[in-house]
Amino acid sequence: VDEDTRAFDRILAAFGLPKGSDAERAARKTAIDAATKGAIEIPLRTMQVCVKSMDLMKAMARNGLPASVSDAGVGALCARSGAIAGYLNVRINCSGLEDEGFKKKVMQEAEALKGEVEALEAEVMAITLEKV
Template structure:
């Protein structure tokens, strides 16, 4: 069964099992799913209310985006586990001869790149979610302030968790140029994410006074 088709209890048990996958990368992607789910909820609590007539089109557009991103991140929950399994399969290739060793090295490098790219996509999607929250906090239904705050936390957790997984895979790469490119993007995504999260948290805490 695909991870995205499991109920919450089943997914939790699967993560808790002795199998190393699904692990942190899949959980990070699911954190992003939850962030966008909360964004969608706030949009629905804002749409159709006369008090927020001026932002109806903006909220509808954001709702469409949130629903699309939810589906994308749900797919990444499964893809992250598949990426890990590809690395494990490459590690299991024979290495008796020099030819086998070369083939194994190439397969492992390609699998590791794939395993790094998947959480990198998760991180990018979570950053997009964070970037939408300051405006939602200003214009969305203020009764859902705490929900928007939790959305920010989910996006931040998904972003940071995904970056951990990019970095641990980058360590195993032989290509220094690819490794450096991945780590440079991680640094940029983390910096942008930290700034956006601080902005969101400031708005939430101010509103909760």
């Protein structure tokens, strides 16, 4: 959360740069783009961590204590929610970028992570529901 707040503060600071001359406008635009790209990396990392955490949820559901199998299902739901929250933030941050190459690369990764977390959540929930 703190890292995300700092990234947003950098975007606000960039928007506050002077824009009176052509040189100032160019520097401001460069700063806004750089700050926005930095802000995109944070929710993308959140998505990656959420996807990675699904391995633990699946192991818990398959091999954990019977009394905690529901916890694995809840963990999978939380991890999916975190990943989708990251996905939405990546999308909104990408919407203002003009760097189409960067935007395409990031959105492809975000879409892949979204699909992966949804599939893993379904797997964990199937195991969980089978056991409860």
